[in-house]
Amino acid sequence: MAVPLLDMSRQYAYLKNDMDKAVLNVLGHGRFILGPEVGQLEEAMAKVCGVPHAIGVASGTDALLIALRACGVGPGDEVITSNFSFFASAGVVSRLGARPVFVDIDPDTYNIDPKLIEKAITPKTKVIMPVHLFGQLADMDPILEIARKHGLKVIEDAAQAVGAEYKGRPACSMGDFGCLSFYPTKNLGAGGDAGMILCKTEEDYKTCKSLRAHGENPKYFHRTVGYNSRLDSIQAAILLVKLPYLRKWSEQRLAHAKIYNRELAGIKGLRLPVIKDYSTFHIFNQYTLASPRRKEIEAALQKAGIGMMIYYPLPFHKQDCFADLGYKPGDFPLSSQAADEVFSIPIYPEMTADEQNEVIAVLKRIVA
Numbered sequence: 147m148a149v150p151l152l153d154m155s156r157q158y159a160y161l162k163n164d165m166d167k168a169v170l171n172v173l174g175h176g177r178f179i180l181g182p183e184v185g186q187l188e189e190a191m192a193k194v195c196g197v198p199h200a201i202g203v204a205s206g207t208d209a210l211l212i213a214l215r216a217c218g219v220g221p222g223d224e225v226i227t228s229n230f231s232f233f234a235s236a237g238v239v240s241r242l243g244a245r246p247v248f249v250d251i252d253p254d255t256y257n258i259d260p261k262l263i264e265k266a267i268t269p270k271t272k273v274i275m276p277v278h279l280f281g282q283l284a285d286m287d288p289i290l291e292i293a294r295k296h297g298l299k300v301i302e303d304a305a306q307a308v309g310a311e312y313k314g315r316p317a318c319s320m321g322d323f324g325c326l327s328f329y330p331t332k333n334l335g336a337g338g339d340a341g342m343i344l345c346k347t348e349e350d351y352k353t354c355k356s357l358r359a360h361g362e363n364p365k366y367f368h369r370t371v372g373y374n375s376r377l378d379s380i381q382a383a384i385l386l387v388k389l390p391y392l393r394k395w396s397e398q399r400l401a402h403a404k405i406y407n408r409e410l411a412g413i414k415g416l417r418l419p420v421i422k423d424y425s426t427f428h429i430f431n432q433y434t435l436a437s438p439r440r441k442e443i444e445a446a447l448q449k450a451g452i453g454m455m456i457y458y459p460l461p462f463h464k465q466d467c468f469a470d471l472g473y474k475p476g477d478f479p480l481s482s483q484a485a486d487e488v489f490s491i492p493i494y495p496e497m498t499a500d501e502q503n504e505v506i507a508v509l510k511r512i513v514a
Contacts, residue, residue, distance in 0.1 A: 149492050149501045151453025152331055156496035161387055168383035169337075180359075181379030187386055191326070191342055194309065194389070195318040199351035201343040202377030203358050206305040206327025207234040209341035210275075211241060212375065213323040216345075216353045217273050217299040219244050226266050227275040227303075228258040229461045230481040235277050235303050236462045245471065247271070248462050250478040254420035256280060256434070256488070259480075260288035267292075273299045278307035278317055280457070280490075281333070281399075281431035285424060286312050286320045301325060305341075308334045309396050311427035318344040328385055333399070333429055334392050340381040398495035399430040402502060406433055406493075409506045413513050415439055417487070432457060433493040437513070440487050446512040447491075452505055454489050461485050 158165065172181060180202075188200040203209050219225060221243030227235050229248035239246040247266050252259045258276045274293050276284040286302075293300045300321035304310070307317040308326050318324020328340035343354050356363040361372030407418055417436040421428050434457065437443055447454045461481035463473035475482075491505055 147501065147504045148451030149453060149497070149505055151455055151490070151492050152494045153496065154330060154335070156494075157388075160496070161391075164387045165384055168387050169380055172379045172383050178379050179376050181382070183379045183382035183386060184377045187377075187382040187389075188342070190386065190389055192344065194316065194392075195324060195344045196316050197319055197324070197344045197346055199345045199348070201345070201351065201354045201358060202382060203341045203343060204375040204377060205339040206325060206329060206341040207238060208358070208373060208375040209325035209327070209343045210234060210301065210303060211238040212354050212357045212373065213301045213325055213343050213345075214238060214242055214244075214273065214275075215357055215372075216323065216350055217301065219272050222270060223272040224268060224270040225273045225275055226263060226271060228277045228279070228481075229463055229478045230256055230458065230484055231277040231279060231303070231462070232305065232458065233462075233465075234305070235275065236468070239275075240467075244272075245270070246462065246468070248471075248473065248478060248481075250480045251484065252285070253480050253484070255282050255284070255422060255425075256484055257282065257284035258289075260285050260292065263289065264292050264296075267296055267298070271296070271298060273301055275301045275303055276321075277303040277305075278310060280419070280434050281307055281310055281396075281429035282419075282421065282425050283307055283310050283312040283317055285422070286315075287424075290320060299323075305329075306332065306431040307429060308332065309392050309427070310425075310429045313424050314426050322346065323350065328381065333396055333431055334385065334388055336381040337384045338378070338381060340377055340385065342377075395495040396427070396429040399433075399493050400428065402493045402495075402497060403428070403430045403433055405502060406491075406506065410435075410509065413510065416509075416513050430493055432490040434488050434490045436484065436487040436489070438487055439513070440489055443509075443512050444489060447508065450508045452508050453492050456489050458488075459485055
């Protein structure tokens with residue numbers, strides 16, 4: 147039995163009537179950019195994340211970029227972030243003329259290791275940007291303490307962690323800014339690119355709101371140069387239909403993860419995800435395993451028709467575009483090991499028991 151890594155058509159089939167109605171409503175009123183649905187989504191997501199303000203933008207990448215701008219990051223500044231993540235986490239720093247400073251990971255969670263952050267701080271450091279990878283939040287309390295000690299801003303890259311919780315606190319509620327992606331494959335996915343910035347102060351809200359619309363404030367008056375990063379009303383309408391199901395879908399992912407954990411436990415040479423005590427709600431945006439035999443496992447899964455993906459095959463310090471940063475291939479050994487060994491398997495909410503059993507049976511057969 148073939149099992150896809152993700153099948154978004156099942157979610158659409160379940161919500162088809164409501165989603166179609168929501169999209170047609172936007173087509174009817176014609177306010178396609180920053181229409182009423184965007185404001186409604188911003189209000190709803192601010193409540194989900196436990197912060198006063200939310201700003202809808204065109205993508206998760208733009209959310210990071212604008213949040214960094216709102217922190218005053220520019221040429222010559224440094225931003226500390228994880229060495230193991232989706233490219234946007236580091237790419238946005240370079241786009242502002244700043245320097246990304248990489249830190250190795252906790253081998254259990256693949257998130258930035260707080261114990262290594264302080265020695266990466268220099269007089270040029272302006273922001274610490276932890277990435278909540280695979281749906282589990284980074285260990286935020288020590289990160290926030292380091293930031294307070296050194297007078298630094300904190301931006302939570304929560305692109306893979308919408309609805310996740312750390313010691314009962316939701317993603318995006320702890321840093322100065324939180325950034326979400328609504329890319330279609332996320333736990334809460336739009337019908338295309340979409341993102342959101344969460345923040346706590348009125349000043350930061352006004353800054354981000356201006357930057358998403360070319361820096362204007364008021365309209366057609368510009369004190370700074372911003373971006374064209376306004377959220378489409380159709381994307382907001384789709385997200386508003388899906389949002390009430392977010393918790394249920396994440397709980398279904400967690401239920402699948404518990405079955406995987408039970409059935410795959412004890413298999414030699416296969417490392418399972420670890421949920422830390424501080425992680426009060428892991429949303430499993432991905433279920434990520436690791437094995438030194440990944441190439442063999444990858445080939446066998448593909449032959450069996452089981453969907454899998456490698457997130458991510460090359461850490462930042464080995465990327466060609468960051469060669470001028472001066473890192474050596476042997477730096478960040480845990481990031482390098484993860485890049486050589488991790489692979490993710492199907493865990494979407496609509497996956498059936500038969501499909502999950504097939505994934506488990508194939509994996510056991512391969513690794514055994």
